[in-house]
Amino acid sequence: MTDAQNIFYTSISTYYSEIFPFNPMQLKFVKNKLGELYGKSILDIGCATGELAFQLVTGGAEVTGIDLNEDLLQQAISNKKHEKLTFQQGNMLELTTDFKAQQFEAVLCFGNTLVHLNSEALVLQMLVGAETVLKPGGKLLIQLLNYDYICGQRVEALPLIETENIRFIRRYNFSDDSELIGFQTDLEIKAENHTVSNETSLLALKSETLKALLEKAGFRNIEFYANFKQDAFGGKHLPLVVSCEK
Template identity: 60%
Template sequence: MDNQQNIFYTSISTHYSDIFPFNPKQLSFVTNKLNSLPDKQILDIGCATGQLAFQLAAQGANVTGIDLNEDLLEIANESIPQPNLKFRLGNMLELEADFEAGKLDGVLCFGNTLVHLQELHDMRKMIFAVYNLLKDGGHFMLQILNYDYILKDKVTELPVIENEAIRFVRKYEFVEKSRLVHFKTELHLKKKKETISNETTLFALKSKELKQLLNSEGFRNIEFFSNFNGDAFGGAHLPLVVSCQK
């Protein structure tokens, strides 16, 4: 994670769970793909505050969550201790150095994490490492945004996230003659009446490119969905959810 991204996530870390509360549909999606959770070995890349990892472990999976932001990990480590759950500092470009090959039943990379890598060759390196970490038949599940739609329709503002505690405004600024986008946010803290403004840079990865990357590294049974319910991918929707197997 570059310094810009680290500053961004530190700035919202204490409010992360208010902005992005646990989504039970993610748990159901993972459970369905892995058939069951007890004793499954799972790596959660970009685990943030660990909400999904905690729920997976509570269902019996052995889960390791990694993230590059120490403030998010500090919050994750405040969750109720479980012997089958651990969080650690980890870089998705250094997976093969940190984990043993062929030992994982599932690798997760949700929350638009992949596109924080700003070069296709870095994404290929990460996907190659995931493939090697999985057991035969293991599942790689990831979620980014639907940049086919965002680029085609020049979507410059994502839906506002709002609840009793916060109002989170998210905007995209496209970089001319580039696939990079500046992700600009304003986090309004209602009780404190404060606003935290920040930005980070992402790579607008198209679905065709992602499929080519997965194919080139040997993944099979590649499925694209428009949400964690498993609805068909395509059209004017924001999520892109992917499942594939080694």
């Protein structure tokens, strides 16, 4: 995570769970891929405020959640307490330093977290680390956005997120000279009549490139979906959900 990305998450941390509430389809997807959760050890990369991690331990798993942003992580530590749940500050590029080889049955990386790494080489480093900390047969589950569609159609804005308290506006700025795209956000806080604006760079990681990197890292049985319901990937949809196996 770059300094700009960290500043962005700090600036929206108070409203993060309101902007991105728990999505029950994520839990259903994980259960579908892992089967019985009881006793399974799971690493949640980019755990943010810990919403999914808490649901996983409630279902019987043992979960470690990592995030680089201290403000989000502190919310998780304060609000999501469970004897089988651990939160710690961690970098997805340092998995082999922070964890043992073959420690987890599953590694999750949801919330478009992966594309905060600004090069394919760094993505490969993360994937190799995930493969190392997974047990044989363990699952890597990823959710990012469908940059095949976003870049191909030059999608300039993502759907507006609005609640009683906030409006969250997200826009993309494209460059023909870079695989990075600008991600511009405006968080309008209604009660304060105040807007928090940020811009950072994200890696426009296409599906073919991601598949090649996964294979290079040693993963097999790679499956792409259009959403957590596991609809077929391809076309004009925003999510890209991935399941693969060590």
